[in-house]
Amino acid sequence: MGGIGKTTLAQFAYNNGDVKKHFDERIWVCVSDPFDEFRIARALIEALKPGSAKDLVEFQSLMQHIQEWVEGKKFLLVLDDVWNEDYYKWEPFYKCLKNGLHGSKILITTRKDRVARCIRSTNVTSVNVLSEIECWSVFEQLAFFDRSKEECEKLENIGRQIVSKCKGLPLAAKTIASLLQSRNTEKEWQNILESEIWELEEVERGLLTPLLLSYNELPSKVKQCFTYCAVFPKDYGIQKKELINLWMAQGYLSEKGAKEMEDIGEEYFNILASHSFFQDFKKDDDGEISTCKMHDIVHDFAQYLCSNECSTIEIHGGEESAMSSFGEKKILHLMLTLYRGASVPISIWGNVKRLRRLRSLLVESDEHSWSSKVLPQLFDKLTCLRALKLNRDRWSCVNYIKEIPTNIEKLLHLKYLNLKGIKKIEKLPETMCELYKLERLDVSCCVKLRELPRGIGKLRKLMYLHNEGTDSLRYLPAGIGELIRLRRVRDFVVGGGYDRACSLGSLKKLNLLRDCRIRGLGDVSDAGEARRAELEKKKNLLKLGLHFGHSRDGDEERAGRRENEEDEDERLLEALGPSPNLKKLRIDEYRGRRNVVPINWFMSLTNLTVLFLFGWRNCEHLPPLGKLPSLESLHILGMENVKRVGNEFLGVEGDTDGCSVIAFPKLKLLRFRYMEELEEWDLGTAIKEEIIIMPRLSSLTISSCPKLKALPDHLLQKTTLQELYIRRCYILEERYREETGEDWPKIRHIPNIEIE
Missing domain, CATH: 3.80.10 (Leucine-rich repeat, LRR (right-handed beta-alpha superhelix))
Structure with a gap:
């Protein structure tokens, strides 16, 4: 039986203090379906020694490393959510694990009895993880939460019958309980119990029926957002903001203003979370959900619903497996994960009948992954794209894309372009300014990027420019001041001394800004220019950063242009009167001395909750x-x-009145x-x-x-x-x-x- 997230008994065995003392190594691997020997082997090695699997591209070398790591050690290996019942596929693993000391154990969690029977061996303990009694406990906590004793007694009998239909699957019990939280009468509970959906046999002999019942209760727009999640691999850490951005790019959140779309996205996410379609939540410093995952069964269910319109492919080397994965599918949304030594197979794009309709291409790539011939072909053929991601979020990885081809202008429907962490590109082509529908551009951590296209003012629908971590960026083009829909500019780089560079006054029209950091204030000597920015009138501005350092190039030369750094910074800060609605403020490298800062300047910040003062x-x-x-x-x-x-x-x-x-x-x-x-x-x-x-x-x-x-x-x-x-x-x-x-x-x- 599968658990909720990591199954309860297996998790207890893994985390129990006495168990920790008993074994030299404890390893947890989520196996799931489809079975991928290479992925499981990499996961084993990463669990034993993080980072050691990235250079291994051959299955046999992975097996050899596992054998060496466990030799002479007593280990507990938890293989969670096993589906594959072919013993011969497991045999290489058991052979290399035999080097462990006597007393080593392999604990298997599965929803299929045949799996346990087929792969049983002398040092494998097969466990039926959760019973129907424990399913009832899960159900009871959710479905009867905040109900009176009388209500619970009325509904208990029906509830037990519903739990028996969950076939010992706690996720099913949790999902159906979440649905029943808003049902208060016996008739409503009876309708769920007697629903014909319980008789469906298409997917896992009806195990997904509770998910289907819950899914049918969702608004139609939320259903669309849920099935889109099938584009991510199993056990993938989904970033909530990124997910909402992708929904926005696909037009799932209606064509309203950015604030309205963000709020709708948050609402849809919360609906899905409340129906137990997401789990394993992690929160940021503000207590807001930042990442989550989908249970493997929920992922299977999303794939079942979207009729293979979403696909995720891992490429470890070679092209054949990747090409065969497409089959007869009519894919709309595709995620490619490329590991070291792999490259995007050019032949994938050769016959694009089934890929011409692609709406999302999300590529996460390690080093040595890109051929210079791939991107031009991709841009030529995938002209229906709404979302394109060409990065890897892990900071340590290097991506060797050296330039963005000029024919990117063919992606006329593109709304979301993520180039985060492409460390080699120095500039973006002017043809990018023909992407009139572009709403979000992410070039953050592009450490060598020196300039943005001069014609950026043409991108009138651009709402988000993510450019943090671009320390080589000398200035923003003057046209940035025409993008009146902009809501976020992480680094508004003031380009003192550069032709066609924006000035502080370029901020005047950007009244929808919610988040902005102004960098290069050390190059500004005109307080009148700062007043023209009219920050104090920007009622939507909630996050502001003021960086009084110089732009990165030619610091020494430009530093001499200011006669008195201290006085200049004091006048400049006073001229940059802050928005009264600011919630977060950061001021870096301020050199003022007189009165520290104008007292009234700070006292106007009645809504400020977070303040950073640095250097x-x-x-x-x-x-x-x-x-x-x-x-x-x-x-x-x-x-x-x-x-x-x-x-x-x-x-x-102290108050003289004694208060x-x-x-x-x-x-x-x-x-x-x-x-x-x-x-x-x-x-x-x-x-x-x-x-x-x-x-x-x-x-x-x-x-x-x-x-x-x-x-x-x-x-x-x-x-x-x-x-x-x-x-x-x-x-x-x-x-x-x-x-x-x-x-x-x-x-x-x-x-x-x-x-x-």
Whole structure:
């Protein structure tokens, strides 16, 4: 029987503390279907030693490495979700695993009894992982959640009959329970129990019936979004934002404004998650879902529904297997994953009757994967593409595409173009400006990219320009100021001294911007130009970065153009009046000295929740930030001239009427890092004046502050501190050392303490 995600008993065996002590190596491999010996072998090696499989392209060399790794070791191998019942396909694995010490075990989880019988051996333990009783437990937790005792008693009998139809499959029980959460009457539950769909035998003898029941309840647009997910491989970590972007490119989220489409995409994703079509969620720092996966059975179900319109192919070398995978399918959405030593087979595009209709081509490639002849042919023939991705998200991989062919202009329907991490390209062709429907362009981490097309102003539908990590990009073209639908420009590079470069004033018309970082402010000396940007009028702007450094090329030459760096930066910052709705702000390399920053500038940020201040080399006192009413997360880094933090940091004074004053009323996370001259942090005067300081603080990090003598007792003992991290702070490490430090008693109550 399959589990929910990783099956319960197998997961217990894998993670149990006693089991960990019993085995030298523990290895978990999700096998799934279709059976791929090469993929399983790579997964085994990666589990034993991450990164060691990337150079191995021959199956026999993989087997040899497995044999060497397990030799003389006692191991537990969990083969999860096994379908293949051909013993001879498993035989090479068992032969190379025989070198393990006596007592090694292989634990198999499967939904097919014949699998367990066919591949049983002396050191294989076959397990029927979950019983119907445990399925009922899963069902009961979801279907009866938040119901009265009387309701539960009325519905229990019908519920048990429904669970019995799930045939011991906990995912089925979970899915049908999610559906029944919104059904409150016995009649509604009875209708589900008596549905004719339970009699279907097309897919796994009806095991997917609960999924079909749940799927039929979805709105038609959400159904389309769900089946699109079949384009990803099994066990693939799906990035939520990326998925919504691809839905948008296919027109699944209706043709409204970007904000509306994003909101609809979030809504559709949440609907699918609530119906248990997604699982294994991971969250970002803001607590939002960032990635998820699909259970193998859900993936099979999506493939079944989309009639093979979605396909995913892994190419390890050679062309034949890839070509044969297409068969008679009429593919609309294709993902190719290319491993080292493989290349995109040119012959795939030779007969494109079935590929001319391709709407999505998502290619993830390792190094040495591209022939210079492939892309021109691809652009010539796949003219129906809406989404094209030519990258690999893993930062360590190198992609050897050296240029984008000029005939990219033939992709007239393209809305989404992802070139992330293509490290060799230096410029993009001007013909790209003929892609009038393009809405999203991602060139982030293209580290050698020096310029964007001058005619970029023609891309009037462009809403997102992802260009972070493009440090060689000298400027943005002036035409960027005409793209009035732009919502995100990660690096708005101001090109001081370059012809046809954008200026700060180019921001004036971009009133839909929600996320923008302005880079190269060190090259700007005209405060009037900054005022023309009219940042304070951009009510949609929620995230802003201001980088006062110079553009990358010719720093020394252009630095001399500004007579007084300190005064220039102060005037410039004041002219860049911030949007009142900002939620996240970062200011880097600011060189102002007088009054640190204009006080009113910060005090207007009543909605600000996250603030980063980095590398203010002339700053001697921290800004008075304590009055910011919404601030939850504060990061102060690289203030190399700050020696003391005192009351000025709080920005508040005692009230003469005796009313309490709160400094940093909502602050939860505070980080001081790379403050190499900081010696003293004193809040004594404020405490005497009965000022309440950081009442909600839960996480405090002090890192690379080697001269800091002590932390304020008030923060350690009078706040809701849950986490304290001290790293590379030699005096503090001694002072708060566990048991032996003189101030250890002041922090011992904090639940999570890390001192390095």
